[in-house]
Amino acid sequence: MTALDRPFISWRRRLPWSVTASAVLLGVVLLAALFGRLVYPDPMRQDILTGLVAPGAPGHLLGTDELGRDVLAMTVAGTGSALLGPVCVAVGSMLIGILLGTLAGYERGPVDFVISRWADLLLALPLLLAAIVVGGVLGGGYWVTVILLVVLFSPSDIRIVRAGVLEQSARPYIEAAQMLSMPRWRVMFVHILPNVSTLVVTNVMLNVAFALVAFSSLSFLGVGVSTDTADWGAQLAANRQIVFDNPAAVVVPAILIILVACAVNLVGDWLGQRLAQNGTTA
Template identity: 35%
Template sequence: MTELLKSLRTWPWHIVAPVLLFVAVAVLAPWLTPYDPAAQDYMSILQGPSWAHWLGTDYLGRDLLSRIIGGARVSLTAMSIVLLAALILGVVVGSLAGYIGGRFEVVMISAIDIFLALPSLVIALALIGIMGPGYWSMIVALTLAWWANYARMSRAVVVAELRQPYIEAARIMGANHLHIFSRHILPSVLALVVVYASADAGALVLAIATLSFLGLGVEPPTPEWGQMLVDGMGYLEDNPALVILPGLALTLVVVSFNLLGEAFALSKVPRPARGLTLSRRRRDRAKEEAARAQVEARP
């Protein structure tokens, strides 16, 4: 944990900030929205931007700004539930497979591979077909479509970790499986998988929007970006902002999460110092050298 805090200072804040902004908006949505996102107002339908409605209104007179902010909250909630559930399922199955090994591992790997081979949306669509559309069906479907990735990753980490001498050291100390698993294996797995999961969030937001767009996810009148896109399509000529703005919100969120993922992946690879950092370091070095020369020049 202290390690994480220390690395905070060196985080690429320009990449983290947009993601944090999205999370903040979603969490604070009830206080940020000027109107109830579901409140209809037939006196002001399909209006353009005004002081009353900064981004205008839709065909039911609902405030677009409120709906976009509300949509952020819905997306974040659904995404968090799915991520958490998929993480728990994936980490438990994957770590156990890697730790127990043998036939159990073979069976589990096969299951994971089957889930990985199918596109996650296909799995989700099939499950929703069975369970019927709805918010919770979507959550379950996406969880089942998502967990395999984390299971595969967890298993890989466990297998690599088990070869480490420090695990053998714990074994020689007389540690039992529970001790080794909870004290050494699980922390290593979580450290990696949670990071990757946070970068996966963008794809998940998109998947939620897709299902809602297809009418299989979040149901009206709950504000949701994918669903807002469908609603707005009919009024593209009257008020294109109804399509453009939810689409833009979605794109920005997905891109920020993906950039975060890229940054995480790149931070694992050592890179030479470059550009501004390099010139700053060179300057510091030259200063140090001058200071040293001054001390050494004294008689």
């Protein structure tokens, strides 16, 4: 065994089995999201003659729904819809959190007061209820739901980034940068922001999991996507009446929502710990 092999083996031994399993699951789900439409180009195709069949029927591993649509095809094709929205929500809300949280934590004073009160106001709103009300007024839709959740998720990101920036602002390297008369934007986004990257990465991963559950809940309630769209939440809404005739039509997307959310949480926690350890070691 060479010296170059030792770090890899040591890293592999430190990787918990739960994180390994979660990473494998997320890899499979990501492949399904990228190439699912190639395998099932028309997942919503109806076959009235076939109708509702139970799992294990010839040509239908997970059975079909009342309209003869293949449950496996809809589940695989719905992976892209189920992942794209939550990822956009997590990244979009964090971008708002980085901008406003950094300004609030570094500038303080009136800027901090206004941004913090705005975040407090949004945090006081019940997330799902606010999304249902506003989404209903605007007519719902996939990207309307994404934008709503970006706005409603951003207050927690603002407060987390603000706390990290406040902690970094009191350190000597920031005082040195200020004494050198560096531009304020450079101090905030070039010197401070990289040192709160652990908080940013960890919270983005956790927000993906929370957004997945929120997005699926809204789709189930008819606010996110319609029941005619390949989406896990929409599958739950459309097939809940046939749960006893074909349990897979409801159980499979429900289990996938739970497993993917848990997997993202586990990988996010592990990644945050590794980044924190590397930062402490450095």
